Amino acid sequence: MRIQRVRRRTSVALLSCALLLLGACSSPPSATPVAQSLRIAQVYQGTLGDESYNDAMWNGIVHAQQDFDLGYDYVESWAYPDMEGYLRDYAEAGEYDLIVVGSFQIEWALKQLAVEFPEQKFLSFNALVEAPNFISYGFRTEDGFFLAGLMAGQLTQTGTVGFITGTDNPYMDVNLSGLEAGVRWFRPDGQIIFDYVGSWTDTLKAKELALAQYNQGADIIFNIGSPLGVIDAAREQDKYLIGFMDVRHLAPEQILLSVAFDMEGLTYRTVQALREGRFEPVAQYVGLTEDAIFMAADTHPLVTEQVQARTQEVAARVASGEIVLPEGRAFVDEFLAQYAPISNQ
Amino acid sequence: MEINLVAVLLVFAAAVRLSVPIALAGIGATLSERAGVLNLGLEGMLLTGAFAAVATTWATGNPWWGVLGGIVGGMLMAWLLAVMIVQLGIHQAMSGIIIMLLGLGITTFLTGVVWGHRAQSDPVATLPTVSIPYLSQLPQVGVLFAGLSPILFMLIVIVIAAQVFVFRTSLGRKLSAVGENPDAAQSLGIRVQPLRFWVVIVSGALTGLGGAFLSISQVSVFSQNMSAGRGWIGLVAAVLGRRNPALVYLASLVFALGDAMQWHTRLNIPDHFLQMLPYVITLVVITTVSRRVPTPEALGRPFGASAEW
Numbered sequence: 001m002r003i004q005r006v007r008r009r010t011s012v013a014l015l016s017c018a019l020l021l022l023g024a025c026s027s028p029p030s031a032t033p034v035a036q037s038l039r040i041a042q043v044y045q046g047t048l049g050d051e052s053y054n055d056a057m058w059n060g061i062v063h064a065q066q067d068f069d070l071g072y073d074y075v076e077s078w079a080y081p082d083m084e085g086y087l088r089d090y091a092e093a094g095e096y097d098l099i100v101v102g103s104f105q106i107e108w109a110l111k112q113l114a115v116e117f118p119e120q121k122f123l124s125f126n127a128l129v130e131a132p133n134f135i136s137y138g139f140r141t142e143d144g145f146f147l148a149g150l151m152a153g154q155l156t157q158t159g160t161v162g163f164i165t166g167t168d169n170p171y172m173d174v175n176l177s178g179l180e181a182g183v184r185w186f187r188p189d190g191q192i193i194f195d196y197v198g199s200w201t202d203t204l205k206a207k208e209l210a211l212a213q214y215n216q217g218a219d220i221i222f223n224i225g226s227p228l229g230v231i232d233a234a235r236e237q238d239k240y241l242i243g244f245m246d247v248r249h250l251a252p253e254q255i256l257l258s259v260a261f262d263m264e265g266l267t268y269r270t271v272q273a274l275r276e277g278r279f280e281p282v283a284q285y286v287g288l289t290e291d292a293i294f295m296a297a298d299t300h301p302l303v304t305e306q307v308q309a310r311t312q313e314v315a316a317r318v319a320s321g322e323i324v325l326p327e328g329r330a331f332v333d334e335f336l337a338q339y340a341p342i343s344n345q
Numbered sequence: 346m347e348i349n350l351v352a353v354l355l356v357f358a359a360a361v362r363l364s365v366p367i368a369l370a371g372i373g374a375t376l377s378e379r380a381g382v383l384n385l386g387l388e389g390m391l392l393t394g395a396f397a398a399v400a401t402t403w404a405t406g407n408p409w410w411g412v413l414g415g416i417v418g419g420m421l422m423a424w425l426l427a428v429m430i431v432q433l434g435i436h437q438a439m440s441g442i443i444i445m446l447l448g449l450g451i452t453t454f455l456t457g458v459v460w461g462h463r464a465q466s467d468p469v470a471t472l473p474t475v476s477i478p479y480l481s482q483l484p485q486v487g488v489l490f491a492g493l494s495p496i497l498f499m500l501i502v503i504v505i506a507a508q509v510f511v512f513r514t515s516l517g518r519k520l521s522a523v524g525e526n527p528d529a530a531q532s533l534g535i536r537v538q539p540l541r542f543w544v545v546i547v548s549g550a551l552t553g554l555g556g557a558f559l560s561i562s563q564v565s566v567f568s569q570n571m572s573a574g575r576g577w578i579g580l581v582a583a584v585l586g587r588r589n590p591a592l593v594y595l596a597s598l599v600f601a602l603g604d605a606m607q608w609h610t611r612l613n614i615p616d617h618f619l620q621m622l623p624y625v626i627t628l629v630v631i632t633t634v635s636r637r638v639p640t641p642e643a644l645g646r647p648f649g650a651s652a653e654w
Contacts, residue, residue: 047453047569049462076463168617195608198620202573203564204366205604208359212608215355228465232564236492250468 038275039071041090042100043083046200047076051227052245053102053263057125060267061100068275084109091117098274100267102126110134121279123270125263130283135270140287141171142178142325143318144259147288147295148222148242149182149192150311151257155220155240155302156183159190162218164209166200166225177326177335179222184332185314185340193218203229214239220256231255246296257297266292288319354488356605361489362563363601364594365500366391366572369555370579371586371593372507373548379511379588380544381524381643385441386426388576389448390549394419394556396452399567400459402469411561412472412496412554419553420546422448427545431538434647445576453569465568472496472562494562496554500594503551507590520544524641527648537648552576581627587638600626 040061044054054076064070073096077083083106090099091113101110102125110124114131122129124136152161161183163176176194183190193216195209207229213221214237223230224244234241234254241251243258266286273279286292295311297303317323326335370387377384397418402411422444429440457463472495480490511517519540522530527537555575560567578600586593600623607619 047457047463049457049460049464051464054464196620199573201568201570203566203568203571204363204559205573207564208363208605209608211359212355212605226568228468228566228568229564 037069038098038271039096040073040098040100040271041093041096042072042074043086043090044074044076045080045083045101045103045105046078051247051250052225053125053261056245056261056263057100057102057267060264061271063264063268064271068271070271080105084113087113091120094120097121098123098271100124102263104138110136121274123267125266128283128285130281132281134281134283135279136283137266137292138285139261139293140285142174143287144244144261144293145175145178145222146182146318146325147293147311147315148259149179150185150314151182151295151297151303151307152179152220152222152242153183153186153190154307154310155256156187156190158217158219159187160217160219161190161192162210162213162216162221163192163194164197164206164213164221164223164226164230165194166197168196173328174326177329177332180329180332181326181335184336186310188336188340197226200225202226206230207233210234211237222259240302248296248299252299256300256303257295259293259295262292262294288315289321291319350485351488354486356602358488359605359608360598360601361497362494363604364597365494365497365558366555366575367579367582367600368500368594368597369503369558370552370576371582371597372503372590373551373555374580374583375586375588375590375593376507376511376520376544376551377541377548378583378644379524379641380520380541381527381641381646381648382430382541382545383437383441383645384423384426384545384548385438385580386422386444386448387441387548387552387579388572388574389445390419390422390552391556391559391572391576391579392448392452392570393422394553395560395571396455396466396556396567397421397553398557398561399466399469400455402561403459403467406470408470408472408561411469412557415557415561416550416553419549419551419556421549423546423549423552426549427542430545430647431542437645437647449570452567456567456569463569466566468565469561471565494558496558496562499554504590504594511590521641524643527643527646541648552579555579578623578627581630584638585630585634588641 042057042061046054048054048058061072065072075086077086080103083101083103087099087101090096098121100123104126107127110122110127110129114122114129114134118133120133122134124134126138127136128138129136163179176192180192183192193213195213197206197209199205203226206226210221210230210233214233220240220242221230222242227243227247227250230241231251231254235251241255243255245260246258248255248258297308318325323339326332370391374384374387394415398411398415401414402408426440426444429435430437453463456466460466474492475495476492477490481487519530519535522535523537523540531537556572559571579597582596582600583593585596603622603626
C-alpha cells in the first residue's frame with residue numbers, strides 16, 4: 001500500500017512536470033537579441049485573439065515592425081488588477097522607449113505611474129492621463145454607435161435594430177442614444193432593443209440573446225465583443241450583423257459592415273513619431289472629427305455605395321461639429337427634431 | 346412585446362437548450378456526491394470537455410469524434426481529481442478547486458498552442474441538428490421539436506439511465522451505502538475506493554459531454570472560459586434536485602428558464618438584477634430547501650488509509 005501510494009504520488013508529480021515542460025516548449029514570440037533602435041512593451045487587458053481592441057493594437061505594432069527595427073515585449077493580463085504590477089515592472093526595468101496599454105479600468109494607476117516614472121513614456125487608450133510623459137486617447141464611442149445606427153437604419157427591413165455587448169458601462173446610455181439617433185435618422189419609425197451578456201466570454205448566452213432579438217423582430221444586430229456566438233445565431237436565422245473593429249472575415253455573408261476605432265493607426269503613428277524622435281503629450285478624445293472612428297463597409301453586396309454615401313454625408317456633418325450627438329436616450333427625440341430631415345423615404 | 350403562445354414556446358425552447366450543460370454537470374455531481382465525493386471540479390471539466398471537443402473536431406473534421414473527445418477530456422480531468430481525492434486523500438474541496446482552476450488555465454493555454462491566439466479557437470464543424478418528423482411541422486408548437494441537438498437526446502437517455510441506476514440497481518444502492526457510511530459498506534464487502542474512483546470518472550464523462558454541447562453543438566468555437574459558471578450552477582441543481590437525477594434535470598430547467606425568460610420577454614426589470622438572480626436563487630436554495638435535503642453522511646470525508654494526508 002505504502003509503495004503503491006508513493007508510485008501514485010510520483011505519477012502525479014510526473015504529470016505536473018510534463019505540463020510544465022509543455023509550457024516551456026511553446027515559448028512565446030521572443031524579442032530579437034540584437035540591439036534595437038526602439039524598444040516597446042505592452043500590457044494587454046485580457047488576451048490576444050479577441051478580434052477587438054487587443055488585436056487592433058497588436059496589428060499596429062506588427063505594422064510598425066514591418067517598417068522599423070522594433071523590439072517588442074508584451075504580457076497578457078487576465079485580471080485587470082494585475083495590470084498595474086506588469087506596468088510597474090516594465091517601467092522599473094527602464095529599458096523601454098514606450099509602454100503601451102489600453103484599459104479604462106486602470107486610469108487611477110496610470111496617473112500614479114505618470115508621476116512615479118516621469119522619464120518613462122506611455123501610450124494609453126481609453127484612459128486619459130494628462131502628463132508630460134503620456135500620449136492618451138479616448139474614443140467618442142457614441143460617434144461609432146451613430147455610424148452603425150445610420151447604416152442599420154437604411155438597411156433594416158423590419159425597423160428593429162438590436163444591440164448586444166458584454167457588459168454595461170457608464171457611457172452606455174450615451175452610446176445607445178447614438179445608435180437610436182442613427183437608426184431613426186433614416187427610419188423615423190425605427191426602434192432599438194439591447195441586451196448585455198453579463199460576460200465577455202459566455203458564447204452560448206451571447207448566441208441565445210441574439211436568437212431572442214432576431215425572434216423579436218430585429219434583422220440587424222450591432223455587436224461588440226463575444227462576436228462568435230452572435231455570428232452562429234445570425235447564420236442559423238439568416239439575419240445580419242454589424243461588427244465592431246474589423247471582424248468581417250469571421251462571417252462575410254452575415255456581417256454587413258464593421259465600425260472600427262483606429263487603434264492600429266494611432267499606435268503605428270505614435271511609434272513612427274517616436275522613431276523620428278518626436279513625442280508630443282496628448283490627452284484627447286478622438287472620433288469622427290479626427291478620423292479615428294470609421295467604418296469598413298465595402299464588401300457586402302447589400303451595402304450599396306448609395307447607402308454608404310448617405311451615411312458619410314451625415315457623418316461629415318458630425319465631424320465638422322455641425323451636428324452635436326445627444327447626451328442620452330432621453331434626448332434622442334429632441335436631437336432628431338433639431339437635425340434630422342422630416343421625411344426620408 | 347406582448348406575452349403570447351409563440352413567445353412562451355420560444356422561451357421554453359431556449360430553456361431546454363440552456364438546461365443541457367447544467368443538467369449534465371448536475372447529474373455528474375449527483376452521482377459522485379451520492380458516493381460521498383464532493384466534485385467542485387465540474388466547471389473545469391466542462392471547460393476541458395468544450396476545449397477537447399473543438400480540438401478533436403478540428404483535428405479530425407468530424408464533430409462526432411469531437412463528442413467523444415469532449416467526453417474523454419472531461420474524464421481526464423476527472424481522473425486527476427479521482428487520484429487526488431480517492432487515492433491521495435487530499436481535501437475534497439481543495440482538489441475540486443484545483444481542477445476548476447487548472448481547467449481554465451490549461452484550456453486557455455492550449456488554445457494558444459493549437460490556434461496561436463488565446464481568446465478563442467478557429468471555427469469548426471458542428472453537430473447536425475435533428476427535427477422530429479411531423480411534430481416539428483405542427484403550427485406554433487413545432488419550434489419545440491425543430492433544430493434539436495443530438496446531445497439533448499443523449500441527455501434524456503442519461504437521465505433515465507441514471508434514475509434507474511441510482512434507485513433500481515444494486516450498484517446504485519452500493520453507491521449510496523458508500524456515501525452514507527463507507528466503513529459499514531466496506532465491512533459488507535463493497536470495494537469503497539474503486540467505486541468512488543470510477544464514479545468520479547463517470548461524472549467527468551457526463552460533464553465533458555456537457556462541454557461538447559457548449560462548443561460544438563450550440564456554437565462552433567471554443568472560447569476562453571465559455572462555461573461561464575454553468576458547472577457551479579449544475580452543482581447547485583444537484584442539491585436542489587435532492588440528488589435525484591430526474592429532479593436534478595427539472596432543477597436545471599428552472600435555472601435555464603430564469604435565464605431564457607430574461608431575454609425573450611422585455612419586462613422592465615433592471616438587467617443587473619436579472620443577472621444576479623440565479624445566484625440569489627442559489628443562496629435561497631442553499632439556506633432553505635437544501636437544509637432539508639438529506640446529505641450523504643460521508644460527503645466530503647476521505648476514506649481509508651489515505652485519510653492521513
